[in-house]
Structures are given as C-alpha cells and as structure tokens.
Amino acid sequence: MLTEERHQIILKQLQLHNIVKLQDLIPLTGASESTLRRDLQDLEECHKLQRIYGGAQNILSYHDEPALSQKISTNTDEKDSIARYAGDLVQNNEVIFLDAGTSVQAIIPYLSKATDLLVVTNSVVNASILADYQIETFVPGGKLKASTKALVGSTTTKTLTAFHFDKAFLGTNGFSVKAGYTTPDPEEADTKKIALSNSNESYILADGSKLEQVSFTRFANLDEATLITNELPVKSLELLKTHTKVMEVK
Amino acid sequence: MLTEERHQIILKQLQLHNIVKLQDLIPLTGASESTLRRDLQDLEECHKLQRIYGGAQNILSYHDEPALSQKISTNTDEKDSIARYAGDLVQNNEVIFLDAGTSVQAIIPYLSKATDLLVVTNSVVNASILADYQIETFVPGGKLKASTKALVGSTTTKTLTAFHFDKAFLGTNGFSVKAGYTTPDPEEADTKKIALSNSNESYILADGSKLEQVSFTRFANLDEATLITNELPVKSLELLKTHTKVMEVK
DNA sequence: GGAAGATTATGATTGATTTTGAATGAATTT
DNA sequence: AAATTCATTCAAAATCAATCATAATCTTCC
CATH class of the missing domain: 1.10.10.10 (Winged helix-like DNA-binding domain superfamily/Winged helix DNA-binding domain)
Structure with a gap:
C-alpha cells in the first residue's frame, strides 16, 4: 500500500x-x-x-463534544459496543448480510478488519457507507421504502432467495419470549425472514430498550437467531437464555 | 506494445x-x-x-477534492439551472430513470412538482435523497461501485432491460462531436446504454466544462439523446446542433 | 527498393535516496 | 504504579535516478 x-x-x-x-x-x-x-x-x-x-x-x-480523549478511550455508546462485538465475529472471506437500521449500520466501521468480505444489504444508506469503506457490496433490487430507506418487495425477496450468507446481522423493533422478534412492516419482515433462513448464522442486534417490546409482524422466533444485546436485568437474561443463545456485551 | x-x-x-x-x-x-x-x-x-x-x-x-457534500453545492448555479430545466420536462404519472452523478442528482428537488412519478435509479445516493422527498423509487440490484456509488454489473443491466421509461436523465464525463458521450467505466457505460435504449426520450445533462472532453468508453452517439447544457461558445453550439438536439439553458 | 547511419525506445545494472518496521527508553494517561 | 502511547534511532527493504548497451525504428542516400 x-x-x-x-x-x-x-x-x-x-x-x-x-x-x-x-x-x-x-x-x-x-x-x-x-x-x-x-x-x-x-x-x-x-x-x-x-x-x-x-x-x-x-x-x-x-x-x-465530550472530551475527545475520553471519547476515544471509552465506548460509552451502547449501540456502538454492540456493533463492535458483532463486527468482531466476522471473519475474512465471508459473505454477510446487513439489514437496514441504525443498529446494524454501526457495525460497518468494524468490518474493515476483515479482508475480502462481500456484504449484501437492502439498505441504500448502508450501501453508501460501505462504499466509503471500500467494502465490496451487493445490493438486491427492489422498491424503496421511504421511511427506513430499505429495499423491499418481491424483487428484493426473489433476489435474496438466490443467495447464501455466512452470517446475517439484523435489527428488530422488539424481542420478547412470547412474541419472538417483531417489526412493524410486513414487507420488511419478509426480507428479514429470507436473510435469516439463508444464512449459516444469524444475529439480532438489539439494545435493552427493545426488551419485551412487541410490534406488528413476527419475523422469527427467539431461537432462530443469536441475540446480541447489552446488560439486561438478571431475571430477564436468565429467562431469555432458556430460549435462545444470548451474547451480552460489557 | x-x-x-x-x-x-x-x-x-x-x-x-x-x-x-x-x-x-x-x-x-x-x-x-x-x-x-x-x-x-x-x-x-x-x-x-x-x-x-x-x-x-x-x-x-x-x-x-471538495467533499461530496460540498461538491454538490459548488458549481450550483450552472448545475442547478440545468437540473431545473430538466426537472420541468417531467410530467405527472411518468416513469423516469435517473443516472448516478451530481448533475442528475440536482434534478430531484424539481421532481416534486409532478405527481405519481415512479423513479428508477442505479445510484444509492439518489435513492436515499428520493426517499427524503417521498418520491416512489425503485432500485435495480447490482454490484456497488465504490467511487461513484452506482450499481453496475450483470444484475443491474438484466433488471433494467425489463423496464421501460418515459424519460431517462443521464450524466456524462464528456461530450464531443467525434467521440459522442463518453465515461471512464465500461460497466457504468453499459448501464447508461440500456437506460437510454429503453427510454422514449433520453436527456444528457452536462455543463460546458464537459465540452470536447473524451473519456474511455462511449455509451452513446451524440444524436441518440438530447443534450441539456448551459451557455457554450457559439461556434461549438452551431456545430453540435448539426449533429443532435441541444437545449441551452439560460 | 534496400543498405548504412542516425535516432529513439527499451531493459538491465548501479549506487543513492526514501520508506519501512522493530527496538529502545522517555513521556503520558489511568 | 501499571499500562499505553510516544519520539528517536537504526538496519533492512523498497524505490528512485542515472547510466549504458542493445534492439527497434526512422532517415537518408544510393
């Protein structure tokens, strides 16, 4: 170089x-x-x-801004520490899927450590950031959903069906033992479902605020993906761990 | 050699x-x-x-180089007047194609006058802005080219081939009587070619600085699209007009 | 048209220069 | 006080400019 x-x-x-x-x-x-x-x-x-x-x-x-020397040494932001943890899971040469949403977006800076990645994302915002990082990126086609800037619809799902990922990283609007992982928009849920079922390993990124939140559409049961989250009340954590694999950050 | x-x-x-x-x-x-x-x-x-x-x-x-965000605002006057002119061509209910690049990007604000548009774009940046304007948008899939944030490759071309546009608006790196419209990247040229041939009317947006510039790949002859540009030397303009339709702004 | 000479382009070699990575101890932060 | 981070130094590696002999191309002249 x-x-x-x-x-x-x-x-x-x-x-x-x-x-x-x-x-x-x-x-x-x-x-x-x-x-x-x-x-x-x-x-x-x-x-x-x-x-x-x-x-x-x-x-x-x-x-x-907060004192810069502090900001650099301590990672106070919860989203960022979850993202860093998730990013460290990625290995060289893998094909990974990144969902739309800010939680998943925060992973991108931590992907640069791995080489020869291929990232597939249905978020035009993520795509743009990935380009900034010079990470090889593929975008499935589709209808653009204005509010989340995610690609959805039949073209998206059809394209994704043909792919297979080593790891998929998804966001969620809520997770609960009863309702599983849920999100408001059925079309986005479709995308998530396919990414999830076409991936060797699937991870949901969700901070504590999503605990026991239930939204309109379930896109997965708790046990269909590994949950990456930050510190939760001990009780909730114990309960969750009986249903799925949980990675607790920090 | x-x-x-x-x-x-x-x-x-x-x-x-x-x-x-x-x-x-x-x-x-x-x-x-x-x-x-x-x-x-x-x-x-x-x-x-x-x-x-x-x-x-x-x-x-x-x-x-000025940062991307600055780059948009500099040269605004010329680019913006060209973009406004182009935007006014769009009618209600049309399906239009927007190329990647800042010249075309500048059209977006002027699209809001028309209702019930469907915009197709291979630029993830344009897509994001279109979402901000609540304009219905479709994105063809493809490989993301980092430098221009445009989608290219076989998936993109294949998807676009199935579409038909009322109007296509394209940027160019140069136009010349001899070489036609040219651009550095052959893959981006492919995308432009298809958009152009699948559109009822095609427009190239290019300010005077692109005059007699020749880049690596020709994607169209001069007469295959209408050129929208700003004030040019009279001689050049006369010569161009013998080869294609030119709209001179301002 | 073809040969001799001149000109130019090429590839290898040389030593000088620049960049790099590791190691050391000093300085800074927690 | 311990752990990082920093500046400095030094040797190895890479790159550079300059030189030279050879090969290719172009001129000129017969």
Missing part, C-alpha cells in the same frame, strides 16, 4: 468518525505502528488533521 | 482507481520497470498525473 493511499484512508476515517485511533488504523492499512505515526505527523504538518493522544482528530471539530 | 498504448492504460487505471502502483503496471503492460518509470515521467510533464513514491495518482487527488 502506498503512502498516499494510507493518507486517504486516514482522512476518510476522520471524515466519517471525526476521530480515529492509531490502533484501528493498523488493521485498516496493514502498515506498522511506526509508519502510521509518521503518516499522522505528515498530515498534521499539512494541517489535514490534529494529532491527539492515541490517534488523531478532525481539525474542525466541535467544541461541545 | 506501443508507448501510446501504455500511456492509455496508465491513465485508465488512474481514472478507475485514482492511484496506481508502478509494480501493478508491470504485469498490466508487459513493459519493464524502467520503461514505466519513463512513462510516468512523461505523463507528469504533460500534467496528466502526479508521481508519488511507488506509483502515481490523479492530479486532483481525492482529499484535495
């Missing part, structure tokens, strides 16, 4: 995240720590970024 | 990847390292590229 390519990757990361850790750049570029330190030095001299302890930040960053 | 052929290969690689390694050019051209170094020297002297350690990059390197 050429110097200029690394510089572009670093600046792209900053555009997207406003901040970047040096350690995260290592797998992203394949370069050594020393080289990346030199890159950060160079870019700082050109006033393209500002170095901070542990990495670098955008030169135009807002003052009202 | 002739010198000129090698130069074309090098420039094509740059158009596609924005950056190229000298080592990658060796198998691509079959020439020796020394020869390719000389090629890069020559092309740099003609200001066709910029040499960097290990290879070369486009003169307008990525991070010097």
